[in-house]
Amino acid sequence: MAYLCSTFYCVNASNYITDLSVIAAEAELKEEENRHFLQSLKKYDSTELDGMAHAVNTEVSTAVDCTACGNCCKTLVINVTTDEVDGLAAYFNEPRDTVKEKYIEESQGGNFFINVMPCHFLKDKKCTIYENRFTECRDFPHLHKPGFKARLAGTLNYYGMCPIIYNVVEEMKSRLGFNEVSE
Ligand code: SF4
Numbered sequence: 001m002a003y004l005c006s007t008f009y010c011v012n013a014s015n016y017i018t019d020l021s022v023i024a025a026e027a028e029l030k031e032e033e034n035r036h037f038l039q040s041l042k043k044y045d046s047t048e049l050d051g052m053a054h055a056v057n058t059e060v061s062t063a064v065d066c067t068a069c070g071n072c073c074k075t076l077v078i079n080v081t082t083d084e085v086d087g088l089a090a091y092f093n094e095p096r097d098t099v100k101e102k103y104i105e106e107s108q109g110g111n112f113f114i115n116v117m118p119c120h121f122l123k124d125k126k127c128t129i130y131e132n133r134f135t136e137c138r139d140f141p142h143l144h145k146p147g148f149k150a151r152l153a154g155t156l157n158y159y160g161m162c163p164i165i166y167n168v169v170e171e172m173k174s175r176l177g178f179n180e181v182s183e
């Protein structure tokens with residue numbers, strides 16, 4: 001992946017912004033604009049929006065290199081299913097209880113999650129158990145799923161930390177002709 005860097009930020013060859021500090025700053029600046037964008041989607045058909053969002057997500061996800069980012073692995077609580085705890089034990093060839101003790105915390109409600117942030121398995125921005133990573137890791141940032149409009153409020157919670165989300169949302173604004181001044 002080719003990157004073009006100025007003093008201020010890096011964009012990749014597709015002109016998507018990937019610098020996390022720029023994206024975090026943009027999130028603060030655009031908080032109100034994003035609220036208005038969310039409201040502006042009411043007038044669109046959900047299925048048509050999904051078609052556009054999935055196409056945009058494919059383009060952005062192809063261009064943005066997650067192995068140069070790893071920010072979700074540093075900042076999100078990763079939920080893990082019981083089967084995935086078993087899978088982790090099998091992968092490391094260790095007893096389940098040992099794996100739980102090392103890597104997993106259990107909530108009062110009995111749910112499992114990775115017990116540290118950044119995640120144990122992140123090294124140099126890359127997942128060291130990539131083929132065995134958890135469903136939650138595979139699914140984030142969920143933009144391949146149906147319901148872009150219904151999900152956008154939740155998606156925007158991560159707009160300032162995930163380059164894929166940031167660029168998908170900005171590209172959707174552009175393709176929909178969203179204009180903060182006139183909306
Ligand atoms: S999903 Fe988003 S936050 Fe996670 S590594 Fe990829 S670009 Fe970074």
Ligand code: SF4
Nearest residue numbers: 073119121122127137
């Ligand atoms: S298991 Fe891998 S993909 Fe999932 S949070 Fe940890 S390092 Fe990231």
